Amino acid sequence: xxxxxxxxxxxxxxxxxxxxxxxxxxxxxxxxxxxxxxxxxxxxxxxxxxxxxxxxxxxxxxxxxxxxxxxxxxxxxxxxxxxxxxxxxxxxxxxxxxxxxxxxxxxxxxxxxxxxxxxxxxxxxxxxxxxxxxxxxxxxxxxxxxxxxxxxxxxxxxxxxxxxxxxxxxxxxxxxxxxxxxxxxxxxxxxxxxxxxxxxxxxxxxxxxxxxxxxxxxxxxxxxxxxxxxxxxxxxxxxxxxxxxxxxxxxxxxxxxxxxxxxxxxxxxxxxxxxxxxxxxxxxxxxxxxxxxxxxxxxxxxxxxxxxxxxxxxxxxxxxxxxxxxxxxxxxxxxxxxxxxxxxxxxxxxxxxxxxxxxxxxxxxx
Numbered sequence: 001x002x003x004x005x006x007x008x009x010x011x012x013x014x015x016x017x018x019x020x021x022x023x024x025x026x027x028x029x030x031x032x033x034x035x036x037x038x039x040x041x042x043x044x045x046x047x048x049x050x051x052x053x054x055x056x057x058x059x060x061x062x063x064x065x066x067x068x069x070x071x072x073x074x075x076x077x078x079x080x081x082x083x084x085x086x087x088x089x090x091x092x093x094x095x096x097x098x099x100x101x102x103x104x105x106x107x108x109x110x111x112x113x114x115x116x117x118x119x120x121x122x123x124x125x126x127x128x129x130x131x132x133x134x135x136x137x138x139x140x141x142x143x144x145x146x147x148x149x150x151x152x153x154x155x156x157x158x159x160x161x162x163x164x165x166x167x168x169x170x171x172x173x174x175x176x177x178x179x180x181x182x183x184x185x186x187x188x189x190x191x192x193x194x195x196x197x198x199x200x201x202x203x204x205x206x207x208x209x210x211x212x213x214x215x216x217x218x219x220x221x222x223x224x225x226x227x228x229x230x231x232x233x234x235x236x237x238x239x240x241x242x243x244x245x246x247x248x249x250x251x252x253x254x255x256x257x258x259x260x261x262x263x264x265x266x267x268x269x270x271x272x273x274x275x276x277x278x279x280x281x282x283x284x285x286x287x288x289x290x291x292x293x294x295x296x297x298x299x300x301x302x303x304x305x306x307x308x309x310x311x312x313x314x315x316x317x318x319x320x321x322x323x324x325x326x327x328x329x330x331x332x333x334x335x336x337x338x339x340x341x342x343x344x345x346x347x348x349x350x351x352x353x354x355x356x357x358x359x360x361x362x363x364x365x366x
Contacts (some may be wrong), residue, residue, distance in 0.1 A: 002358070004033040005076035007086045009051045009063045011039045017094055020162070020277065021082055027347040033354075036076065038067060045073060057117035060085065064124055078354050081132075085124035089357045090350075091132040096274040097145040098122050104272050104294065104312075129153050133357045136160050136350065138275040139296025158353055161300070162275045163346030164284045164338075171286030171335040172261040179262040183248065189220025190324050193263040193287070195256060195278040196270075199229040203269030203292070205237060206314035210267060210290070212241040213321045223267070225249045226259060260285035265324055269310055270295050283307075283338045286331025290320045300341065306334040 006028070008021040021037075029035045038044060040051030040063050047070055051063025064085025071079060071087065081088035084095070098121040102112060112118040129135060129150050135157045137143040147154050177187050185191065192211060196202040204225065211223045223246060225234070231249045238244045253259065256278075260266065266282035266289045273279075275296035279289045283300065289307035291298055301307040308323045310316070 002033055002077040002354075003074075004028055004035050004354070005071070005074060005079045006035060006037045007067055007079065007081040007083050007088065008037070009040045009059065009083050011037065017082065020094070023343060024080075024347075024350075027343065028351070031347065031351055036074070038070070040066075044070060055116075057115070057120050060117065060124065061120050078357055080350075080354070081128060084121060084128050086128060087131040088128065089132065090134045090136060090353055091128050092136040092138070092350075093142055093146060094138055094274055096142055096272060097149055098125055099149050100145045101272050126150070129156075132156065133361065134158055134353050136353065138162050139299055141294075141296045141299065142274045158349075160346060160349040160353070161341050162277055162280055162297075163341055163343035164277075164281050165343050166284065166339070169257050169260070169281045169284035171284075171331045176262070179258055183224075183250075185222050185248075186220040189222060190214060190218050190264045191262060192221065192223045192324075193226065193259055193266045193282070194223060194268065195226040195259070195266065195282075196268060196276070197227045197229060199225075199227070199234065201271050202273075203271060203312075203314070204229070204234055206269035206310070206317075207267040208234065208238050208241055208243065208247065209314055210269075210310075210317050210320055211238075211243050211246060213317050214324055215243055215246065217321070217325055221246060223247045224259060224263070226251070226253050226256060228252050257281070257285055260287045263287055264328075265290055265307075267291075267320075268295070269312070269314060271312055273297065280338060280341060284335055284341075286329075286333075286335040288323070288329050288334060290323065300338055302337060305329070306337055 010018055011021055025035055025037050038049060040049050042049045050066040051059045067086045079088040080090045082092050082094055137157055137159050140159055143157050143159050146157055180187055194204055194207045214221045238247045260282045266287050268291045270292055273295040279291055279297035282289055283306055289301055292312045293309050294312050308319055310320045
């Protein structure tokens, strides 16, 4: 049985990346790998893995240093990292390319210097990419960004889209207003879903502006905000836009599929997302997605059929508003468009990459 060491600083949280890491651990174990998961705070061979205390940049740096000291003593057949910094055989760039994020932010040299994360993250990223035998990008967008900033690693990149669980995410079998009724919402009017944490980056402000524009034609339209975040700023914005009574902050939901099946569209105007799990899961439920082209999941959206795109700065929302005002979409057709992107398909693609590494080099220990 081959030994696989998986690296992810945080596990067990509500975020998409943490859920994916937990799913991978179970999937690889079921495929016959002996999996050892190394996260911050664990004690392995008498050594405590750092990275669970201090500011974000410090946690990231300390985790990488701690793991890199430990790995030579473990000698796994393959090391699979979902973090920048660790020296690994296979690196999954699920957080994208940090220098591209800085471009999108418009970060000045001074801002980059003041925040240690902005000079530590690229350094850790470069180290991991240089050491990895394979680099997994979860979208063509991320592949292009890695090639742009690190052209010397072009040949190592493999694209593997995210996967979803078809037992959980599937289109509604019949029309059902039970969720609207349970929330005391109107049975008419478009029901928009916003799902995710990090509301600034995910574009909640733009979603509120879209609701305002839609409400001029559909006064009963509603927006459900799912996920963790501080709502005060957005409640104030909703009030200034005249839609406060139409916005509902519901917090984190473990069972999110019923919301996707009940909604009319997922609205996620993200500033940067390598490949949003929420978008894929919504599409699997037959829910159209309105997002930006700064989201790798845009690659699996058929414009005008399973969704549409809006400018990342939210400067023109007419197309999205008009898309929402059209007749109801074909939910079965939308779900069928991503039916092949299952978690099982993703697992097999990653296992194939592990096999490549083993066959090429007999996986010399890190």
